[in-house]
Amino acid sequence: MTGTFTISLDLELHWGGFEKWPLDQAKRSYFDNTRELIPELLRQFEQYGVHVTWATVGMLMHTKKSELIENFPALKPRYKQSELSAYSFIETQGIGNNEEEDPYHFAHSLVKKIPDYKGQELASHSFAHYYCNEEGQNVKEFDADCKAIQYAARKYNQDLQSLVFPRNQFNADYLKVCHNNGIKIVRANPVDWWWNTADGALKESKWKRFNRGLDAYFNIGGKTSYTSQAIKKEENVYLLPASRLLRPYNPKETFLNQKKINRIKKEMSIAAQNGEFYHLWWHPHNFGLYPEQSMKGLAEILQHFKSLQNKFNMRSLNMSEIADKLDKTALSNTTPIS
Template structure:
């Protein structure tokens, strides 16, 4: 089996950062996000990239009035109430900023592009490791996400846990709802799933350093390893950080780090999983798309020389299902 190049994007608009970023300090990213989505899709089509867009359930609605009609009956009771998107719905003064919160237009655009899968990022940007929430409220939230996608003809096969808070105790809910796979975390200790309190400055610093210097290895995975148990864990290999003008002299190191891991996957018949958020590209769309183009050109070379294949998460899950012995 040839090596596999997997891409997933967490599509969440402002819901994904609203507890930590204001419109004022993150507005450029949000305003540029739809341009980034169009540019990413153009590159994917040009290079034959199949990707999973893990899409927040809230984004399927056209406005807040429509969303209010389909809220789940059981809501998370986070100890830190600022984390709750449901509380935000009630407290916010809703104006003319729906483009920051809803995106049925972007979902339609993604579906028109060959090889793209719309997965789920839960309904509300649900945090599975935060104090106060329960498996019952997670089940209600995820069921709502599956149902809203089903309502427009989209089956839900793949899940990305918000903030990468994969909770092993909750995986049975994925099985209950017919979700075949999820994006797990890299194996090094500083990538393990954590709640907000566990995101120490040291952990953040190690992850940043690992972007440029190999601290954690290539983070590529054998398909046999991924096929061991359902739902299938298709782990992350590398977060594609946005271009940073302050760290511009290190950009060649960042690119080299990604290319080396991709080469390892291609030559050793393993899986490499790249991920990011479209809003990461929004403040500097051109530079970020140029960087992504270099990665995809490298994929072209690996495909031609070693037969590497591009598969979205749902397609990887179908492959793993054929390999699974249980």
């Protein structure tokens, strides 16, 4: 049995939190650092042979505002809390005319690099950072959003096959729409209760966030690696559980920074030894405050993968590659991949 290591990244820039992050000078610097890191991340992943799914907000895929507006879906999410809408943000706060003028809401020059690197998959994080568990929106509006990002991806000669729900608002009722729009696999949340996102973006309790953070350092949750039997299929879409959020370097955490890296390495080792899946994820902008230190921690993880590859023949696959493997296994009616 062969263990599988996968990474999925939520590429959002300011679209990931426009409703709560004023775009002041500090936040601009944060996203400037993020943009500088992305080419280095691509080089590092290729160097270590790590295949990654880059779940990207569709609005970032455009070169200019007029093109973005032209690609708006006819149906837009009618959230009860209108501040959650990217369209409302554009109307009330405004964005620049192109990437040169506004590199926080446009990222064509970065997005186009992704498919050029071996094993890197361009995937969907919805067109407009769509929240699937918020009051007011509905499945028809989500369907329009799915169609809009697939249309945007055609400029890159890509048919998006993988999806990560923004803010991890997994909604099983929307899986049929995903399938109808070409999606074969989505990232599912870890099983621990603090990853339940049914409450929506603005109602999440501090207690839930506290436990989620605590679990990064101490073993208060369940086992993070899993066999192929744990990858369920609903409405013809595979549900690939997340294992662990890679939290960035924090100077206030002293020894805890290394503790969380060591914990991830230990979990990867368990997956490699048992022939299981291990699914790491984060947002590239998480590295925006302390990029050098955060990249150092990531390098340690990537080097550990190479050692597991050499010792246990561990492999790396992106999400769509995992879906392809699962499909082939089902067609051949052999033992599920693990």
